[in-house]
Amino acid sequence: MKKILIIILGLLVVAGFYPKVAGAQNPTDPCISCHDTVTPGIVKQWQESKHSKVGVKCYVCHRAKDDDPAGFNHNGYRVTALVTPKYCQSCHAKEVEEFKNSLHAVAGFFPLSAYGVRSGEKVTKDNITIGMNYNYKTNFSREGAEQGCLHCHGTVIKVGKDGKLINWPNNGIGRLNPDGSTGSCTACHTRHRFSIAEARKPEACGQCHLGPDHPQIEIYTESKHGAIYAADGENWNWDVPPGQWGPKDIGAPTCATCHMSGFGGALQPTHNVSARLKWELEPVFSWPTEKKYLEGKAKFSIDPDIARRYEKLYGLPKGSLSKVGTGKPNPFAIAKKFAPEVYKAYVGPGKWFEKGDTRYDALRGAARRSPEAKRADMEKVCTQCHSTTWVKGEFAKAEKVIDAYNAVALAIKKKFYDPIKKEKLDVDIKFNGKSRPDSLWHEVWHHQGRRWRMGAFMQGPDYEHWHGAYEVSTAGAELANWLDDLRTRKAVKQKLNLK
Ligand code: HEC
Ligand code: HEC
Ligand code: HEC
Ligand code: HEC
Ligand code: HEC
Ligand code: HEC
Ligand code: HEC
Ligand code: HEC
Known part of the structure; x- marks a missing residue:
């Protein structure tokens, strides 16, 4: 090739x-x-x-395409400073297509909901940069967003009237480029080395995959695999071409080995990081990466024995923890709602994304296979170094954790959080648009709950338990206290005839 x-x-x-x-x-x-x-x-x-x-x-690379609005005249040449995936495509069509078929390529849509425009500012085609959620009163700022969310997810880059680039520099993974493409290849292959060795090391991914809500690099560092990498990684062969790179070159897998590489020639290398994932581990509840769930058309069942155990524990009626909701978050719906101009520029016939209605539309190519086929690929990586029994045993344990998480999170929501909303008990004191109970529920699934699930699948026991399951419990207990306290406050106010 x-x-x-x-x-x-x-x-x-x-x-x-x-x-x-x-x-x-x-x-x-x-x-x-x-x-x-x-x-x-x-x-x-x-x-x-x-x-x-x-x-x-x-x-x-830098010769501007005729229709690229980012092109400018430079010492007699028409160049662009934005060498987007469209520019790499002529020589690396396979990698660009695979990247485009992954959730990485839509990462720029997600934060479009998070930041309001400056107060009093009118949203126009030219100045819309982050979104237009007027309702979400927040102390996060658009200025901060550029160095925060959007640093990882990607900005909407525009070309100003003077030809200058707005919202650049930025190399977020799902950056929205003015030539109609999304993404930035230099998120993993820094310019101008464009090296595979660099992208294969866990630090390349750890720039973004860290912190309270997605601590993959911390989990990896804790895992046996990470410990072996730390002890011996400098002696491994990092430059071997994809397809040939295998267990003879390295002693333990890195992020890229499991999620991307054609490891040991046992499977095809891929730039579609969604292609080997059986589960959705980041949403509120977890469900398999299958069409009906990705489209939100079916609820996902919790293992009945596990559900029943937690129903008893939380004193909930039989059947109340049997199923969880699916389908969200949906990157296209977010973009359509909060930044319709952005949506129209990237989604539709002839656009970078031909179709964009549900989360399913964002997972294409090899990510559209059955959850089992995706898991089989992941196992082909493991079995280069482990026995099949070891690997199947490890995944079977991790999958039970999903049922336990789904049941506990749903129980906390139904028993302690929903009543606060339904009985209109919530406190007026809001910070960042959220009351303390709102934040607690958010943290249960978005922080602690993700750590619980991710720790289980990537051999991070401390993240599975102390930073995960344990902290879900303490947050749940705090929510229970809030409910009790708020009900008491309401009763006292009624007795004293206070508003
Ligand atoms: C006569 C000298 C000269 C030549 C020839 C030249 N450049 Fe530059 N280029 C510069 C200077 C000076 C800058 C501004 C550097 C700075 O801002 O510090 C620059 C900036 C750039 C930038 C960044 C623009 C930005 O907005 O940040 C790119 C991309 C670039 N050059 C690409 C090229 C390419 C590709 C060629 C060949 C077709 C080229 N240059 C030829 C002198 C040159
Ligand atoms: C394989 C393609 C490729 C080649 C070859 C290449 N560049 Fe780049 N260059 C990029 C990419 C990708 C970026 C990142 C721009 C972005 O999309 O944000 C970039 C950015 C830049 C920038 C602006 C960003 C910065 O860091 O200041 C300059 C200047 C630049 N390149 C100059 C050069 C020069 C000079 C050469 C030749 C020695 C060169 N490039 C060769 C792909 C390339
Ligand atoms: C004009 C064709 C061309 C363009 C445009 C181009 N490349 Fe390449 N690139 C190549 C060729 C040819 C090789 C193969 C080098 C080899 O394996 O010996 C290569 C190799 C690579 C490698 C593997 C390096 C390694 O360590 O083995 C990466 C990564 C890469 N390119 C990324 C990019 C990215 C990202 C862009 C766009 C910003 C880009 N390329 C644009 C032709 C191109
Ligand atoms: C340090 C880099 C980083 C920052 C900062 C960051 N994110 Fe993320 N975000 C990620 C990563 C990595 C994931 C993937 C998590 C996973 O799969 O475990 C993600 C996932 C998400 C998702 C879920 C996507 C999905 O497919 O379900 C949303 C929504 C999101 N981020 C929005 C935001 C918003 C809004 C902000 C700012 C308030 C933000 N992020 C800040 C790196 C970041
Ligand atoms: C510049 C930031 C950044 C870098 C670097 C990065 N990612 Fe991501 N990654 C993200 C964001 C943001 C998301 C969430 C995207 C979304 O849901 O649309 C994500 C999502 C993922 C997912 C989940 C996909 C899914 O379908 O749920 C995997 C797996 C992943 N990344 C693996 C990697 C690996 C492996 C590397 C390194 C080789 C890496 N990422 C490098 C930002 C990054
Ligand atoms: C999430 C991190 C990440 C991103 C983003 C990324 N790459 Fe890669 N790339 C890798 C890894 C890891 C490898 C090595 C794969 C392996 O070990 O089989 C690689 C390998 C390559 C190769 C070498 C392929 C070969 O057969 O020699 C090329 C070319 C390449 N990438 C181009 C690109 C282009 C173009 C983009 C942007 C569309 C891109 N990459 C974006 C991580 C990334
Ligand atoms: C030993 C192999 C292995 C290594 C090493 C590894 N992962 Fe994973 N990763 C997995 C498995 C297995 C899953 C769960 C897959 C599923 O859904 O069935 C997973 C899940 C994920 C997810 C969650 C996707 C979602 O559903 O939201 C992300 C993101 C991720 N990994 C990123 C990384 C990053 C970044 C690194 C390195 C810091 C890394 N992984 C290291 C095997 C690995
Ligand atoms: C490149 C080889 C390699 C690959 C690929 C690999 N592992 Fe490992 N793994 C190791 C080594 C070496 C050890 C340490 C064995 C020991 O403790 O002696 C290990 C340890 C483990 C452990 C034990 C963790 C502990 O704390 O004791 C588990 C579980 C595991 N691997 C699961 C997996 C899974 C699941 C995959 C695929 C998603 C995988 N491994 C892929 C080499 C690999």
Whole structure:
């Protein structure tokens, strides 16, 4: 495949399609001779890359496409500073397509709901940057969002009237680019080395996959796999081409090994990080990554024995913990509601996303296979180093955790949180648009509950238990206190005839 690419590239150069590049042989590349002194760091990083060896020079990537609004005239050349996935596509079509088929590519839609526009500001086509949720009164700011949420998820980049880029620099994973594409390949392969070795190391993912709500790097560091990586990783072979990279090169898996690599030749490498996931572990409740659930068309059943156990524990009627809701969060619905202009620019016939109604529409290609087929791929990675019994046993345990989490979270919601809302008991004191009970419920699923579930699947026992299950319980207990307290307050007020 690579050989074919190089041959095609060579032919293009010979045919004059890249006249300003003229292959690696041309020492007087118009960009390098000047950028050697203007940005020597960039030139050095590029020189160390595979691209420099095969003649992919500056202008090959930075030559602006005719219809790219980000293009500008620069010393006699029309260049762009935004080398989006559309630019890599001509040579790396497979990787771009797979990336586009993953949840990574829609990550920019999710935060569109989180930040209000500045007060008094009118939303127009040109200034809409983050969203237009007028109702959510928050002390988070748009300014902060750019260095927070959007640093990981990606901004909406616009080209201003003066040609300057708005909301750039940014390399968020699902960045919304002005050429109609989404994503940023440099989120994992930093420019201008564009190295696979770097992207295979857990630190590349840990930039974003950390913290209270998705502590994958912390879980990994705690796991035996992470400990082996820390002890010995510097001696491993990181540069072996995809497809050939396997257990002879490394002693324990990294994030990329399990989620992306064609490890040991046992399965296809993929840029679709959703392609090996049987479960949704991040939403309020967990359910399999299957069409009917992704579209929210069916509820997902909890193991009846586990459900019954918690019904008894929480004193809930039989059947009340049998099923959980599915289908959310839906990136397209969020974009449509809070930033319709953004939605229209990226979704629809001929757009980057042809169709975008449900969460299912965001998971394409290999991510559309049955949950079992996706799990089978993940197991093909494990069984390069472990026996089948070991691996199946490990997953069977983790899957029971899902039932326990679903049952406990639903019990806490039904028993302690919903009544606060239904009986209109909630406190007026709100911070960041939320009362303390609201925040507690949010943390149960979004923080502690994710840690519980993720810790179980990636061998992080402390995250499964002390940062997970245990803290779900303490948050649940606090919510129970709130309900009791708020009911008492209401009764006292009624007795004293206070409003
Ligand atoms: C005559 C010198 C010169 C040449 C030739 C040149 N550049 Fe530049 N380039 C610069 C300078 C100076 C800057 C501004 C650097 C700064 O802001 O610190 C720059 C900035 C850039 C930027 C960043 C723009 C931004 O908005 O941040 C890109 C991308 C770029 N050049 C690409 C290229 C490419 C591709 C070529 C070859 C087609 C090229 N340059 C040729 C001097 C040059
Ligand atoms: C394989 C494609 C590729 C090649 C080759 C390439 N670039 Fe880039 N360049 C990128 C990408 C990707 C970005 C990130 C821009 C973005 O999308 O935010 C970038 C960003 C830049 C920037 C602006 C961001 C910054 O860090 O200042 C400059 C300047 C730049 N490149 C110059 C160069 C020069 C000079 C060369 C040749 C030595 C070169 N590039 C070769 C892909 C490439
Ligand atoms: C003009 C064609 C061309 C373009 C455009 C291009 N590449 Fe490449 N790239 C290649 C070729 C050819 C290789 C193969 C080098 C090899 O394996 O020997 C390569 C290799 C790579 C590698 C593997 C490096 C390694 O360590 O083995 C990565 C990662 C990569 N490119 C990323 C990108 C990204 C990201 C972009 C867009 C920002 C991009 N490329 C744009 C031609 C291109
Ligand atoms: C440190 C990087 C980072 C920051 C900051 C961040 N996120 Fe995330 N976000 C992630 C990662 C990584 C995931 C994937 C979590 C997982 O699968 O476990 C995620 C997941 C999500 C999801 C769920 C997506 C899904 O498919 O269900 C939403 C919604 C979301 N983030 C919104 C936000 C908002 C809004 C903010 C700011 C208030 C924010 N994020 C801040 C990295 C970040
Ligand atoms: C620049 C930030 C960033 C980097 C770097 C990053 N991710 Fe993510 N990742 C995210 C965000 C944000 C999400 C949530 C996306 C969504 O739900 O749309 C996510 C989601 C995921 C998911 C869940 C997909 C699903 O279908 O639920 C997996 C798995 C994942 N990333 C793996 C990785 C791996 C492996 C790496 C490193 C090789 C990595 N990520 C690097 C930000 C990042
Ligand atoms: C989530 C992190 C991540 C992102 C984002 C990412 N890559 Fe990669 N990329 C990797 C990893 C990890 C590998 C090595 C895979 C393996 O071990 O089999 C890789 C390998 C590659 C290769 C080498 C393939 C080969 O067969 O030699 C190319 C080319 C490439 N990526 C291009 C891209 C392009 C283009 C984009 C943007 C659409 C992109 N990557 C975005 C993590 C990422
Ligand atoms: C030993 C293999 C392995 C390693 C190493 C590993 N993971 Fe995972 N990961 C899994 C498995 C298995 C699951 C659960 C899969 C499922 O849904 O069936 C998972 C789940 C996830 C999810 C949750 C997706 C969702 O449903 O929201 C994310 C995000 C993720 N991993 C990212 C990472 C990151 C980032 C790293 C490195 C810091 C990492 N993983 C290391 C195997 C691994
Ligand atoms: C590259 C080889 C490799 C791959 C791939 C791999 N592992 Fe491991 N794993 C190891 C090694 C080595 C150990 C440490 C064994 C020991 O303790 O002696 C280990 C340990 C474990 C442990 C024990 C954890 C503990 O704390 O004792 C579990 C469970 C596990 N792996 C599950 C998995 C699963 C599930 C997968 C696939 C998703 C997987 N492994 C993929 C090499 C691998």
